Amino acid sequence: MSSRSxxxxxxxxLYNSVKxxxxxxxxxxxxxxxxxxxxxxxTLDVEIKLDEEGYVLPASHTDxxxxxxxxxxxxxxxxxxxxxxxxxxxxxxxxxxxxxxxEVVQIPFYEFEKLPSKSRVVEYxxxxxxxxxxxxxx
Numbered sequence: 001m002s003s004r005s006x007x008x009x010x011x012x013x014l015y016n017s018v019k020x021x022x023x024x025x026x027x028x029x030x031x032x033x034x035x036x037x038x039x040x041x042x043t044l045d046v047e048i049k050l051d052e053e054g055y056v057l058p059a060s061h062t063d064x065x066x067x068x069x070x071x072x073x074x075x076x077x078x079x080x081x082x083x084x085x086x087x088x089x090x091x092x093x094x095x096x097x098x099x100x101x102x103e104v105v106q107i108p109f110y111e112f113e114k115l116p117s118k119s120r121v122v123e124y125x126x127x128x129x130x131x132x133x134x135x136x137x138x
Contacts, residue, residue, distance in 0.1 A: 006089060010035070010045045011075025014109055018073050021121035022046065025129075026056055033059035040100055042093055046071035048129065069129060070102040075109050084110055105129055 015034075023029050026048075033047040049057040052066040072078075078090045086094075094104045105128050115121045126133075 006041070007043055007093060008075075008078045008087065008090060010073050011077065011109065014075045014107075014112065015045060015073050017121070018046070018071070018107055018112065018125070021118070021125045024118065024122045025125050030058050030060070031056045038097075038100075040096070042097060044070045044097075044102075045073040054133070068102050070097050070104050071107055071129070072104060073107045079108075084108070 019029075019034065022032055026032060031048070033044070033049075036044040036047040038044060047059065048069040048071070049059065049061055049065045050067040050069070051057055051064060054067075057065060072090070072094060074086065074090065078087055079085060080087060094106070097104050107125075107128060112121075112124070115124055
């Protein structure tokens, strides 16, 4: 319980919307972990693992993980009131995760809530998570 005080819990409605978009983007729920507790006492909203060639690995995969992506799904409670500035504890968490080797991708509510359709959600997530790769439709 003490580790929870260091973090603001994820907004469940925003999380569910992002999760649905990730399922469409990655093709299956098994390709990302949800609410993953790290050995460093941080909870990752979503974790995606990649191999050395950049292919997404199943969340259960533990060997030969070349890169770990931590998605921070930042709802309104993770920002200061009336300003789009992350709370200090959230900034520190993201910096710590970067120092620990994670690629941190922020999904702020004010960007995500503007997306009008399922296809735009998938495009947005693709651009945020894999900005340098071309996505073929499947």
